[in-house]
Amino acid sequence: MTLDEAWRILQGRQFKRTKNRETILEFFSENDRYLTAMEVRNFMIEDNPGISFDTIYRNLTTFSELGILEETELNGERHFRMQCDHGVHHHHFICTACGKTRNIPHCPMESVSVNLQGYEVEGHKFEIYGKCPVCVEQ
Amino acid sequence: MTLDEAWRILQGRQFKRTKNRETILEFFSENDRYLTAMEVRNFMIEDNPGISFDTIYRNLTTFSELGILEETELNGERHFRMQCDHGVHHHHFICTACGKTRNIPHCPMESVSVNLQGYEVEGHKFEIYGKCPVCVEQ
DNA sequence: ACTAGTAATCGTAATCGTTCCTGTTTACCC
DNA sequence: GGGTAAACAGGAACGATTACGATTACTAGT
Numbered sequence: 001m002t003l004d005e006a007w008r009i010l011q012g013r014q015f016k017r018t019k020n021r022e023t024i025l026e027f028f029s030e031n032d033r034y035l036t037a038m039e040v041r042n043f044m045i046e047d048n049p050g051i052s053f054d055t056i057y058r059n060l061t062t063f064s065e066l067g068i069l070e071e072t073e074l075n076g077e078r079h080f081r082m083q084c085d086h087g088v089h090h091h092h093f094i095c096t097a098c099g100k101t102r103n104i105p106h107c108p109m110e111s112v113s114v115n116l117q118g119y120e121v122e123g124h125k126f127e128i129y130g131k132c133p134v135c136v137e138q
Numbered sequence: 139m140t141l142d143e144a145w146r147i148l149q150g151r152q153f154k155r156t157k158n159r160e161t162i163l164e165f166f167s168e169n170d171r172y173l174t175a176m177e178v179r180n181f182m183i184e185d186n187p188g189i190s191f192d193t194i195y196r197n198l199t200t201f202s203e204l205g206i207l208e209e210t211e212l213n214g215e216r217h218f219r220m221q222c223d224h225g226v227h228h229h230h231f232i233c234t235a236c237g238k239t240r241n242i243p244h245c246p247m248e249s250v251s252v253n254l255q256g257y258e259v260e261g262h263k264f265e266i267y268g269k270c271p272v273c274v275e276q
Numbered sequence: 277a278c279t280a281g282t283a284a285t286c287g288t289a290a291t292c293g294t295t296c297c298t299g300t301t302t303a304c305c306c
Numbered sequence: 307g308g309g310t311a312a313a314c315a316g317g318a319a320c321g322a323t324t325a326c327g328a329t330t331a332c333t334a335g336t
Contacts (some may be wrong), residue, residue: 016283016332037322052286059284059321063237073211076294077322093254103259108246108264116231118271119240126246133256154312155302190315195294197313214323215293229301279336285330290325294320301314 001083003029006068013066023047025068028118034079034099070076072127074099093128097135104128139221141167144206158266161185162197163206172210172237210265212237230265235273242266267270 004026008016015021027043028035037056044051060080065070067078072094079099084090087130108126144163145155153159166173166180175194182189198218201207207218210232217237222228231240246264 013216014283014333018284018332022269025205031176050286052162052288053322054287054324054326055285073214074271076211077213077215091258093252093257096260101198102252102254104250104252106246106250108244108249109266111246111249112244112266114231114242116268118264118274119231120269120274121231121266122234122268124264127252128247128250128259128262131258132253133147136256137286138257150313155288156303156313158314172314188315191293192295192316193314194298280335281331281333283334286319286328287326289324289326291324292322294322296319297317299315301312303312304310 001068008062009066009068015062020044020051020055021049021059023058024063030048030081032084033101034074034081034094036077036079040080050079065132073124074129091126091128093130093132095132095135096129097131097138101130101133102132139167139206144201145206147204147206153200158182158186158189158193159197160199164215166207166218166220169274170220170222171203171239172212172214172232172256174217174221177220229264229266231268231270232268234267235269235276238270 003025009022009113013018021084023044027040037053037060039059040056041051041053046055054133060069060071060078064071064080070083071078071080072092073079074087074096081101082100084101084103091104091105091107092102095101109124141163144167148159161182162178165178166229172218175191175198176192178198179189179191182194198216202209205221208221209216209218210230211217212232212234217248219237219239222239222241227245229242229245231242233239242264247262271273
C-alpha cells in the first residue's frame with residue numbers, strides 16, 4: 001500500500017490529515033516489516049517529544065480497522081505492518097528477530113478437508129516463524 | 139492425555155505431587171477446551187482460597203514445556219488446554235466463545251511451495267477461529 | 277481570512293495479564 | 307521423624323495497553 005492510497009482511504013472516511021498520522025504512515029512506508037507501538041514511538045519522538053501512547057495506539061487501531069495496516073501478535077505484543085498487496089489474500093513467514101516477512105501465497109483454508117458444517121468460521125491464521133537469511137548470519 | 143500420563147511425565151522429571159498440581163490437572167482433564175489462568179484460579183479458589191497467580195502461571199508454564207498442556211494466544215491472553223493425541227501433529231478450529239476445539243489433521247506446512255532456503259524455520263501456527271455449533275445457537 | 281465545531285491530541289493515571297521477590301511451608305528421601 | 311530442596315503465599319513490580327479530562331488543531335462554512 002502506498003501513502004497516497006492510505007490517505008485516500010482516510011480522507012474518504014473524513015479522517016483529518018494530522019502531523020502525527022503523517023509521521024506514522026511515513027514510518028511504516030519506509031520500514032517494510034512488523035513493528036511494535038514502541039518502535040513507532042521511538043521514531044516519532046524526534047519530531048514530537050510529547051507524543052502520547054494513546055495517540056499511537058488509537059491511530060494504529062484505526063489504520064488496522066481500515067485495512068491500511070495489518071496486525072499480528074508476536075510473544076504477547078501487537079505488531080503492525082503496512083498492508084501489502086491490498087486485496088490479495090496471503091500469509092507470511094515472519095522473522096522473529098527483525099520482523100521482516102516473506103509472502104506465502106498458498107492459503108491452507110482451500111485444502112482443509114474437515115467438515116465444519118454447523119460451525120461459523122470467523123477467521124484463520126497461518127504464520128511461519130523463524131529467522132530470515134540476514135538474521136541467521138547474526 | 140490422561141491424568142496418569144501427565145503424572146508419569148512429571149514424576150519422571152522429579153516434579154513433586156502437590157495438591158495444587160492435582161487440582162490444576164483435574165480441572166484440565168474435566169474441561170476439554172482452551173482455558174485462561176483466571177479460569178483456572180476461579181476453580182482452584184474453592185479448595186484453596188489463598189492460591190497465588192505465581193503458582194498457577196509457574197505450573198501452567200511447566201506443564202506446557204513438558205508437553206502436558208498446549209498453549210495458544212487469543213486476544214492477548216494465554217490459553218491452555220490438555221494436550222490431545224499426544225505426539226501426533228495437528229491443528230485446531232477454536233471456538234472464540236467457549237474455547238472448545240476441533241482437530242484439523244491437515245498440516246499446511248506439507249504443501250507450502252515457497253522456497254525457504256537460507257531461512258531458519260522455528261515453528262508455525264495454523265488456527266481457524268469461529269463459533270462451535272453450540273455457541274452459534276446462543 | 278475568521279470563526280465555530282468537532283476531531284485529535286497531550287499528559288497522566290488506571291487497568292490488565294503476567295512475573296518477580298522474600299519468607300514460609302510442604303513433599304519426598306533417608 | 308529430620309533434613310533439604312522444591313513449591314508455595316502474599317504482595318509488590320512490571321510492561322503493554324486503554325481510559326480520561328483538559329487542551330489544541332483541522333476543516334468547513336461564512
